[in-house]
Amino acid sequence: MKILFSPSEAKIQGGDGAPISPSSFLFPNLYEKRAYVLTLYMEYLRNADLQTIQKLIGVKKESEVKAVRKIDIFNDPTMKAVARYTGVAYDYLKYNTLDVEAQTFLDENMLIFSNLFGPLLAKDHIPYYKLKQGEKLGDFAIEKYYAEHFMPTLDNFLHEEFIIDLRAGFYLKFYKLKQPYITMKFIKNGKVVSHWAKAYRGSVVRELAKYQPQNEKMFSEIPFQNLSIVEIQKTRLKTEYIYEITS
Numbered sequence: 081m082k083i084l085f086s087p088s089e090a091k092i093q094g095g096d097g098a099p100i101s102p103s104s105f106l107f108p109n110l111y112e113k114r115a116y117v118l119t120l121y122m123e124y125l126r127n128a129d130l131q132t133i134q135k136l137i138g139v140k141k142e143s144e145v146k147a148v149r150k151i152d153i154f155n156d157p158t159m160k161a162v163a164r165y166t167g168v169a170y171d172y173l174k175y176n177t178l179d180v181e182a183q184t185f186l187d188e189n190m191l192i193f194s195n196l197f198g199p200l201l202a203k204d205h206i207p208y209y210k211l212k213q214g215e216k217l218g219d220f221a222i223e224k225y226y227a228e229h230f231m232p233t234l235d236n237f238l239h240e241e242f243i244i245d246l247r248a249g250f251y252l253k254f255y256k257l258k259q260p261y262i263t264m265k266f267i268k269n270g271k272v273v274s275h276w277a278k279a280y281r282g283s284v285v286r287e288l289a290k291y292q293p294q295n296e297k298m299f300s301e302i303p304f305q306n307l308s309i310v311e312i313q314k315t316r317l318k319t320e321y322i323y324e325i326t327s
Contacts, residue, residue: 081242081294083190083285084261086251088167089138089213097158097205104158106191106201107237113229114198118153120217121196121209125149138212148210161192162202168275172282175202182289190285193251198226199234213250223253231255242295244288246281260317262299266307268325280307280325 102108124136125148133145162175175183187203194200196211216222234255243261266273266280273280284304293299296319300309307323314320 081189081244081288081292082238083186083288084243084245084247084255084257085190085192085281085285086169086246086248087161087192087194088165088170089210090167091164091208091210092159092166093208095157095159095164095205095207097160099155100153100158100205100207104205105197106199106204107230107233110230110233113225115154117196117198117217117222117225120220121211122151122153124217125151136212136215136217137210138215139210151207151209153207153209156207158205158207160187160202161194161197161200161204161206162186162190164206164208165192168278169282169285172279173285174282178286178289182286185292186285186289193226193247193254195222195251198222198230199255223250226254227256242293242299244299246284248278257317260319262296263318263320265320265322266325267310267322273325280323 102111105111105114125133128136130142130145133149134140137145137148139145139148162170175186178186187201190202192200192202194206195213196209197206200206235258238257238259240259243257243259245257245261245263264281264284266277287302287304291298291302293302304323306325306327308326309321310324311322312319313322
């Protein structure tokens with residue numbers, strides 16, 4: 081199975097891994113495609129004016145912008161992508177508290193769609209960076225670039241896999257699925273939750289790492305804590321499980 085997931089704008093700094101190289105990533109044969117985006121990003125950090133960088137990274141304090149300008153994406157230390165991200169979803173995933181078997185499962189089967197690096201496996205090593213969701217590098221739309229250059233390879237990688245797509249809406253632009261998949265929606269008191277959906281997605285991934293379902297039947301039997309299935313909607317390739325939050 082494969083889990084499709086979003087990154088986070090919040091990240092931990094530092095790391096003890098070697099700088100990036102083709103072997104750092106899923107699809108090493110496409111490293112030069114990633115490197116093209118990373119080079120544009122570095123040039124932007126070095127040459128754009130203050131206001132442009134503030135918008136690009138979603139930070140206003142000049143001292144923080146100055147620190148970000150010092151990022152050296154090709155030479156800075158790295159760590160696993162799943163450990164680098166620290167937003168709400170990852171706080172609830174609690175990757176570092178999972179046992180080795182569950183961590184290994186996510187390392188190999190959790191696909192994170194980074195808004196800078198493109199599609200990553202959870203185990204892929206990346207350096208610290210800052211980039212606000214949806215921002216462009218001038219006129220260059222990163223999500224369109226990755227969708228164009230990585231689509232055929234992703235199609236082959238995901239072929240005949242059991243897929244659970246937990247990406248937020250923006251990250252659907254990086255890759256459109258062409259085979260059956262499952263999504264999840266969370267409601268409380270009849271209303272779809274938005275911000276806290278991130279927390280439930282993180283909790284769900286944690287349980288998926290433990291149960292490791294290989295088909296829809298196995299998935300449907302997972303007793304997700306504080307979630308109760310109220311409806312299952314099927315539309316073409318998508319099967320959406322709608323869960324009521326019970327506490």
